[in-house]
Amino acid sequence: MNQEASSAAATKRIKAVIVIILVVLAFGILNRYVDGKFISVSNFNVLITGSAIPTFVAWGLCFIFAAGITDFSIGAVLILSATVGGALGNKMGYPGLILGGILVGMVLLLINFQVYNITKIPSWIAGLGMTMIYEAVAAYYAKLRLAQGLQVVQLDPQLRALGHVPAVYFLLAAGLAVAYLLYNRTTAGLNVRAVGSNGTIAKMMGIHPVKALIIGGLIAGFFFGIAGVIKESYAGRVIAMTGLSSISTIFLPLAAVLLSQVLQKYINIIIAIPIATLFISSIFNLLTLLGVPSGTWQETILGVIVIVFGMIAQRKEKGVIK
Amino acid sequence: MVQNESILQIENLNKSFGPTHANKNICFTLKRGEVRGLAGENGSGKSTLLSQIAGILCKDSGQMQKDGAAYDPKSPLEANEKKIAIVVQELGLVNTLPAGINIFLGRTDQFSRFGIVNMKKVYQAANEQLEKWGLPAIPYHRLAGEMNVETRKMIELARALSTDPDILILDEVTQALSHDNRLRLYEIIKTFKEQGKSIILITHDLEEMIEITDTISILRDGELIGTETSCEINSDILKTKMVGRKLDGEYYRADAEERYEDEVILEVKNLVSEDGLADISFEVHKGEILGFCGLSDSGIHAVGKAVYGLSKLQTGTVCLKQKNIRICNQTQALQNGMAYVPKDRDHEALMMAASIRENFSMPSLDALRGPLGYLSTRKLNRMAEDAKNLFNVKCTGIDQPMNGLSGGNKQKVNLGRWLLKDPDVLVVDCPTRGVDVGVKAYLYQCLKNAKEKGVAIVLITDELSEAIGMSDNIAVMKNGKIVKTIKRSSHFSEEAIIEVMI
Numbered sequence: 077m078n079q080e081a082s083s084a085a086a087t088k089r090i091k092a093v094i095v096i097i098l099v100v101l102a103f104g105i106l107n108r109y110v111d112g113k114f115i116s117v118s119n120f121n122v123l124i125t126g127s128a129i130p131t132f133v134a135w136g137l138c139f140i141f142a143a144g145i146t147d148f149s150i151g152a153v154l155i156l157s158a159t160v161g162g163a164l165g166n167k168m169g170y171p172g173l174i175l176g177g178i179l180v181g182m183v184l185l186l187i188n189f190q191v192y193n194i195t196k197i198p199s200w201i202a203g204l205g206m207t208m209i210y211e212a213v214a215a216y217y218a219k220l221r222l223a224q225g226l227q228v229v230q231l232d233p234q235l236r237a238l239g240h241v242p243a244v245y246f247l248l249a250a251g252l253a254v255a256y257l258l259y260n261r262t263t264a265g266l267n268v269r270a271v272g273s274n275g276t277i278a279k280m281m282g283i284h285p286v287k288a289l290i291i292g293g294l295i296a297g298f299f300f301g302i303a304g305v306i307k308e309s310y311a312g313r314v315i316a317m318t319g320l321s322s323i324s325t326i327f328l329p330l331a332a333v334l335l336s337q338v339l340q341k342y343i344n345i346i347i348a349i350p351i352a353t354l355f356i357s358s359i360f361n362l363l364t365l366l367g368v369p370s371g372t373w374q375e376t377i378l379g380v381i382v383i384v385f386g387m388i389a390q391r392k393e394k395g396v397i398k
Numbered sequence: 399m400v401q402n403e404s405i406l407q408i409e410n411l412n413k414s415f416g417p418t419h420a421n422k423n424i425c426f427t428l429k430r431g432e433v434r435g436l437a438g439e440n441g442s443g444k445s446t447l448l449s450q451i452a453g454i455l456c457k458d459s460g461q462m463q464k465d466g467a468a469y470d471p472k473s474p475l476e477a478n479e480k481k482i483a484i485v486v487q488e489l490g491l492v493n494t495l496p497a498g499i500n501i502f503l504g505r506t507d508q509f510s511r512f513g514i515v516n517m518k519k520v521y522q523a524a525n526e527q528l529e530k531w532g533l534p535a536i537p538y539h540r541l542a543g544e545m546n547v548e549t550r551k552m553i554e555l556a557r558a559l560s561t562d563p564d565i566l567i568l569d570e571v572t573q574a575l576s577h578d579n580r581l582r583l584y585e586i587i588k589t590f591k592e593q594g595k596s597i598i599l600i601t602h603d604l605e606e607m608i609e610i611t612d613t614i615s616i617l618r619d620g621e622l623i624g625t626e627t628s629c630e631i632n633s634d635i636l637k638t639k640m641v642g643r644k645l646d647g648e649y650y651r652a653d654a655e656e657r658y659e660d661e662v663i664l665e666v667k668n669l670v671s672e673d674g675l676a677d678i679s680f681e682v683h684k685g686e687i688l689g690f691c692g693l694s695d696s697g698i699h700a701v702g703k704a705v706y707g708l709s710k711l712q713t714g715t716v717c718l719k720q721k722n723i724r725i726c727n728q729t730q731a732l733q734n735g736m737a738y739v740p741k742d743r744d745h746e747a748l749m750m751a752a753s754i755r756e757n758f759s760m761p762s763l764d765a766l767r768g769p770l771g772y773l774s775t776r777k778l779n780r781m782a783e784d785a786k787n788l789f790n791v792k793c794t795g796i797d798q799p800m801n802g803l804s805g806g807n808k809q810k811v812n813l814g815r816w817l818l819k820d821p822d823v824l825v826v827d828c829p830t831r832g833v834d835v836g837v838k839a840y841l842y843q844c845l846k847n848a849k850e851k852g853v854a855i856v857l858i859t860d861e862l863s864e865a866i867g868m869s870d871n872i873a874v875m876k877n878g879k880i881v882k883t884i885k886r887s888s889h890f891s892e893e894a895i896i897e898v899m900i
Contacts, residue, residue, distance in 0.1 A: 282475025282504035
């Protein structure tokens, strides 16, 4: 039986190596079509910078999903944390930008999780309601600013380092370490995963489900807050969205989480997330370089990627340990 | 050694669920070093009583004292702190977390420094527990959800033992275990006793209960009707006391000869599967019960899945000879008169949140649907109502969700819904796991009736007495292979089978 298990593991490893080689080959071949613009240092910096926001969102989503919650308000949370972070940043510098963004992310997720706990309605329904509320708050603020003849929030160009190289490299490295430790190596992370997997058993094992879920929400809010800060720093301003359109902003991180769920058969899901985000960003980067119009075909491809990765992630591994 | 000093005292304990009075004025004293069995039919209130002792449920009224001090746990963790631990009847692990973490879940702070859990220490501590109690090695880093029922049960046992309890509660643990692991558990019970610690256990294997306990308390309809000394009682008296009447008829088959028709219904040739089967071949005849038994890693449970088309086969064939059809998947199996009752009832067989009606009707929807695929509610209700009455399912009605039923009644639905279809081949994996003597006798009668009707039955079981009592032939497996097939006429004995198994 052990021999069979190790041979199955070896087959799995070989398959993984073949997939990696095929991906590298495909990127190499396509690189020739875009005159070597894809595989270059400057393009890699662009890719990393573009991947930073979805990576932090995906880490946050990882905690949300582990808690057994489906929350559509994340896009709106991102917009609000970026807006507030930007506004406070302009007044208080980097401390205002960072703390403002993170605090808004955490407070909004705390509100969301309290709404789920108190109302007991399915999280995706409550999440839709919260999305509309958060979108409306951001839109109201934007309208107020415009009425005063101002832009929504224009972050001081001196405060935008966190959205660019090299700061994003440091942020990603720190984010990876923190997410990994929180998810795999802390009682809080383990308790959130236990409650999300089976609340009754977790309760029986002495875990307080509501407390565990709220801590999970706060951790997710922390990552969404940082994503908001990077978003504000990268673009300088964030446009308010209405009519649930903020939901579309989480599609790329969602695809990354789904791909990471596939990859977690080989590596830890937290480590898989930046790899998945970079891979998906690379596809879009290549498509742009190949001249595929963004907004139409690229979004169609994103939709297909979400479905395909979702399907693969749902495929359970067969076999039990003997 | 049983000491005179009492470790746990319960006085006038009451617990109700709506109109159901599950425990009525229970008075109970457990001594140090005592192994106490709890006997009673499904729904007699045994698990409710143990759940209150273990802090899973809160009592409505009454008093409990442990070591002379008031004891009223509000959670299992609080019970653990007072040195009482339980291994629950249903599987109680978090599937998405590693096995090692499951052993210490809720208590991982003891391995933390600056908020970071030291996994190495967790796994080391888990290993120490297994070594200390002689439990088989478990791959701690693997997710609990990837493990089979038995391994998961061993993890639960290790979890309970890791709290160093004075009182260990085992709620139908042995029936999830194969012979070798049962022996390990008996050793643990012996060691526990020697250390002056106490055990309360529920098992529906009454012979086993009499063998391993010092005393047995009998519950009926929520009331404790008496406590007997194990060495002064036999299983017949115990059954009568449990049920409140003498059980009529034979429990197992009375005949001593294999008896079935010549016609081969199911032919399995050279099965090699990814889940450990290594060249399995056998035939099942019309009206034959072919029993499968073996140790935990022998592969007996993989046989059921492979025959029903649920496993990926590397080589080999499963054929319905009569119809000349090769079974490649479960849909084909279902459409061609095969039925499969898996061991893991709650996770692999029943839809726990769905109603009794939905569970009864699910395999028969093709037969029930009308023109254009319309399913008449009237037809579904009538079918479920008839089945409920036929199989004597104790419930509030066919709309009751499955998760509200006792183990025995769940199993009646699980087996009954297949028997309604008059299958040609019935594959049953541990059909009496977690059911009481009354239901057990009833399920055996169902199998005997099916045999008489000519159904070819594959009976996979961890209980040797069940295999011996019901089978025409017994295939003994070891390391994924059938090492010996023994005929009923050879008067098979437990000793002879164990010798082959080991």
